[in-house]
Amino acid sequence: xxxxxKIGLHKMKSKSFSSRTLDANALKSFAHPxxxxxxxxxxxxxxSTATKLAALVGQNTGATSYHLRELAKHGMIxxxxxxxxxxxxxxxxxLGGFTYGDTPPDPEAAGALEFLLDxxxxxxxxxxxxxxxxAAGAPxxxxxxxxxxxxxxxxxxxxxxxxxxAVFEVLERYRGLSDRRVREDAAAxxxxxxxxxxxxxxxxxxxxxxxxxxxx
Numbered sequence: 001x002x003x004x005x006k007i008g009l010h011k012m013k014s015k016s017f018s019s020r021t022l023d024a025n026a027l028k029s030f031a032h033p034x035x036x037x038x039x040x041x042x043x044x045x046x047x048s049t050a051t052k053l054a055a056l057v058g059q060n061t062g063a064t065s066y067h068l069r070e071l072a073k074h075g076m077i078x079x080x081x082x083x084x085x086x087x088x089x090x091x092x093x094x095l096g097g098f099t100y101g102d103t104p105p106d107p108e109a110a111g112a113l114e115f116l117l118d119x120x121x122x123x124x125x126x127x128x129x130x131x132x133x134x135a136a137g138a139p140x141x142x143x144x145x146x147x148x149x150x151x152x153x154x155x156x157x158x159x160x161x162x163x164x165x166a167v168f169e170v171l172e173r174y175r176g177l178s179d180r181r182v183r184e185d186a187a188a189x190x191x192x193x194x195x196x197x198x199x200x201x202x203x204x205x206x207x208x209x210x211x212x213x214x215x216x
Contacts, residue, residue, distance in 0.1 A: 021101040024109035026074040031112035034059065035067045036119055039076060039093065044197060047080040047092040080186070095179040124201050142196065157206075164204045171200060 022030065030036070037057055042048060050065040057064065068091050071077045075094055083090035100117070103110050128148075135143055155163065185191045 020075065020096070021099040022074070024104050024106045026076070027100070027104065027109045027112040027116065029070055029074050030076065031115040032067070032070075034063070035071055036116075038064065038067055039071060040123070042077060042091060042093050047083055047090040049084065049088060049090055082186075095182060097175060127199050128201070160204060160206070167202055167204075171202070 030039075034057060038053055041053060041056055050061050050068055053068070054061045054064040068077065072079070072091070076098070077091050078094050080090040080092040100113055103113060131146065135146070181192055181195055
């Protein structure tokens with residue numbers, strides 16, 4: 001899921017590295033287990049129909065059609081033009097990503113944001129666990145290109161924000177490359193076989209700041 005949450009440093013001015021920030025209504029709509037799962041499937045496997053998605057999530061087509069329309073209503077997904085026959089409709093995620101933004105004042109939207117952040121943590125853990133299991137059988141070029149990393153640093157809040165923005169500027173450049181490839185593949189009706197679905201995890205957070213240890 002191509003998202004950026006500005007929660008840990010919400011009191012600092014933050015650049016936006018996504019095309020849009022989800023408003024309160026979008027947050028409340030997106031914070032639904034089945035909609036999150038449908039979005040994940042579209043992100044991982046590409047355009048699909050309500051019927052195919054229904055089989056994957058164990059729901060009927062009517063249910064998946066409804067949730068697809070809700071995602072589309074808030075600009076999360078769109079109809080993939082030029083795909084499907086007759087009335088068959090393929091859906092795809094909207095390129096450009098999105099930002100959750102800061103904690104909204106609306107209690108219901110704030111609760112939805114908490115749900116989405118918890119799901120983001122769950123998804124990252126699941127993806128890391130999956131790669132640990134798959135790496136042994138993956139092509140060597142992808143094993144060499146992958147990486148796990150953690151750094152423990154002593155920085156001020158301002159320096160931390162600068163580092164965060166610098167990292168996201170790099171990620172933004174590669175997301176632009178990825179979005180162009182997706183558009184070119186769609187226009188050509190085929191996928192670049194050299195390209196794979198790559199997930200990047202990046203978190204920056206102060207340890208102990210919530211316990212009154214900041215600045216000690």
